[in-house]
Amino acid sequence: MAKNSISNLPGFRDLTPDLCLFRNYLFETWRRVANRYGFVEYEAPALEPTELYLKKSGGELSSQLFSFEDQGGRQVTLRPELTASLARMAATYQREYPKPLKWFEIGECYRYESPQKGRLRSFYQFNADILGEAGTGADAELISVAIDTMRELGFCEQDFVVRLSDRNAWVDFAEANQIAPEQLADFLSVVDKLERDSAEETDKKLVPWSLTRTDLEKFINDPGNASEAYQEISANLQARGLADFIELDLSIVRGLAYYTGTVFEIFDTKKTLRAVAGGGRYDTLIDSLSDGSVDLPATGFAMGDVVIGHLIEQSTEPTLRFESWKRENRPVEIYVVIADEANRPQALKVVQDLRDHGIRVDYPLMPAKFNKQFKAAEACRARFALIIGSEFPELSLKILAFRQEESYHATEELPAQLKKRLSEPDGPLLA
């Protein structure tokens, strides 16, 4: 704001402690769900050779890369996504691991785009992929991870929907309508924009193939056009009790070229935001990025932190979940109040003992007035205040939320006693 101060770059966020806490909550949830499904975490470099991203994607995307030349004259790029690096790593190291690989990564990505709601220039992505399994069991497993991630965050059937589709259905459609294979990408981009374009616009684009919007809509609205893969995935999710979360939607084809079969996107039911997550099968990407040396079928999905952040913010249950997580992970469990400065050495010893036992403890670094110390305890959202004063070794533990005090003694047992106390509820529930 001030003229001479340097501010953050557009689309880059300063994560103050509050925001960082939310990020950590997301990361922890993503990681927990992935681990629950037997996925292992890996990490690729954030900076990659530029050609990794130019090899497979079109010219349009290269203008949205954060690219530069390093001091050694190499053309390098900050990763705009995680999949290309995964494919590179998989091609390099896959022989060391039994198949299928179930790998996930959480990393920051960078795209030079104009920032707007739900889209920034730097953001975090949760990416889960299954490599080396071509069957629909892998796709179903992956979609299940996506659904459970949403459930774990506090969302239910009423809140979101997985719109599931299969590009192969459109391959069949193209064949039946004499669309040449080399025109498929162009045709799919018309399908992709169906929802956003006007009827006239779509009809105009379809003229080369002698089709109309109505033809496409008819195809999309006929459940009979669902592919065999869709049926299998649907049955798989049905068996898990998760079928209610998915919905056949052939209008979903996803933007880019590398998808080869099943594709899906997660939306909030009211569709107030852009897609929360998306993914699909990309059976030829690794082969193509490794110049044919490694051929691994693959399926994966990604969820960014920005859109899901908005969705959590505007949803009741997910917000409550986050609040409850914050209570369980409060930064300070016990604030030590030094009532009498003469006892500061004893207090420091208690503080250290508690910390040695893994209890999160804070205390006034310098002499401070008594009520000031309680305000500090309140400010750091401590659960208990341990008062150390002239009656030492007698101590008083104040349960801050209930304004009640309990008596303790500074013995070797104290840390264990307080640890136990921390595992118990604050106090008696009022009838």
Place this chain on the structure above:
RNA sequence: GCGGCCGUAGCUCAGUUGGUAGAGCCCCGGAUUGUGAUUCCGGUUGUCGCGGGUUCAAGCCCCGUCGGUCGCCCCA
């Protein structure tokens, strides 16, 4: 790359027909030398985004520019 809206204190904003700046919150201190949610008192903070123009006089009017935001394009 294109368009709508907005730029005044760290944050949210007010500022009359033009007369050289205000509130609330936050932060710090005190009332309160052994008890934190309320209350009261005091304190810090601005080239009014930047540049030019009109005027005796511009936060206010005009032009330009930069930044933010929302949308279009795009969305790995």
